[in-house]
Amino acid sequence: MERRQLEYFVAIVEHGGFTNAARALRVAQPSLSRAIGKLERDLGVALFHRIGRNAVLSNAGELLADRARLVLRDLDALRAAAQTVGEGVAGRVDVAATSSSGLEPVISVVAKLRRRYPGVTVSTSSALSAAEVAAMVLRGRCEAGVCGSAERPAGQGLVAHHLRDEEFLLVAPPGSGAGTADTIRPTDLRGMSFVVTRPTTAVRTRFDRLAATVGDLHVAAEVGDRGVLLPMVLRGIGAALMPDGWEELARRAGAEVYRFDPPERLPQWLVYRSGPITAATQAFVDTTLAHAVTQRS
Missing domain, CATH: 3.40.190.290 (D-Maltodextrin-Binding Protein; domain 2)
Known part of the structure; x- marks a missing residue:
């Protein structure tokens, strides 16, 4: 699992869909979709239900959303701790x-x-x-x-x-x-x-x-x-x-x-x-x- 995958997943949740998330992240929507598809395959579960052009969180997706935010916060804390040594x-x-x-x-x-x-x-x-x-x-x-x-x-x-x-x-x-x-x-x-x-x-x-x-x-x-x-x-x-x-x-x-x-x-x-x-x-x-x-x- 890569940090980028979690960032993409959280962005889709917070921006209400793939299209808005791609726009906010300034990435191509196909790249976003591929990253989430790989994440779902790695986890072995579907994170979203695709209904037409809409994406609705699955039960597994709802459980992952808060955990993903916390993991990203912890990674930021580790990175900041390392940077603080040299940069304040x-x-x-x-x-x-x-x-x-x-x-x-x-x-x-x-x-x-x-x-x-x-x-x-x-x-x-x-x-x-x-x-x-x-x-x-x-x-x-x-x-x-x-x-x-x-x-x-x-x-x-x-x-x-x-x-x-x-x-x-x-x-x-x-x-x-x-x-x-x-x-x-x-x-x-x-x-x-x-x-x-x-x-x-x-x-x-x-x-x-x-x-x-x-x-x-x-x-x-x-x-x-x-x-x-x-x-x-x-x-x-x-x-x-x-x-x-x-x-x-x-x-x-x-x-x-x-x-x-x-x-x-x-x-x-x-x-x-x-x-x-x-x-x-x-x-x-x-x-x-x-x-x-x-x-x-």
Whole structure:
């Protein structure tokens, strides 16, 4: 089995077919088909069901997909370890993050990485929940992840470090006068309208808990793209719960920002797969942990 065969196989899975994969890899489709055919003969199983011009993963193909990604990650780690001896830390690290974690600490970590390890590139992928972040790491789609979760993310072969407790804020339209000074009590929310994310996100879970406890909270809009929460708040559609990573941006945009009394907090985690990791991933992990220590001090 050759690395090239695994790369071709994963590309077909991720790009949804032979034609798109060939285009992305910049190889001729017949060459791609021959490589996969040889891989199937070597393994003794069909990896795809050919239905007309479409290729659908077989059961064996589904089992191989995640394993192939992990094998490629491990090969990258070995190559990076050898190169680091002579060239210093360089390479790419793929990071999965929920929306608030994508702001902080990921932005701060990337800034520090650029100063210390200019040869390291960070590529981020969005995830809706901590469970999705953990799954992306365990399946080899990403090498590390940052997320908020009340429980420690778990999974066989998953390493999780507590970074900090991020704080949920109430972000309200300009001029709403929702709270007293810079704080607000849960009971002050009664009668307010909210823009909320769809279920499964940590923010929505926290809103639903508040709604059940306080009562009389109205959902004015439900959004799938969390990037539109702040613009909708600024247009006066409703208030929103947002993690503290959004605080600076919300204040600059003119929204009113309040901290809860008592505070509403959620643990934030760094996760990565046990076993060999690339030098770039190790640099990201070390920088993230060091940043967390700095933030707590």
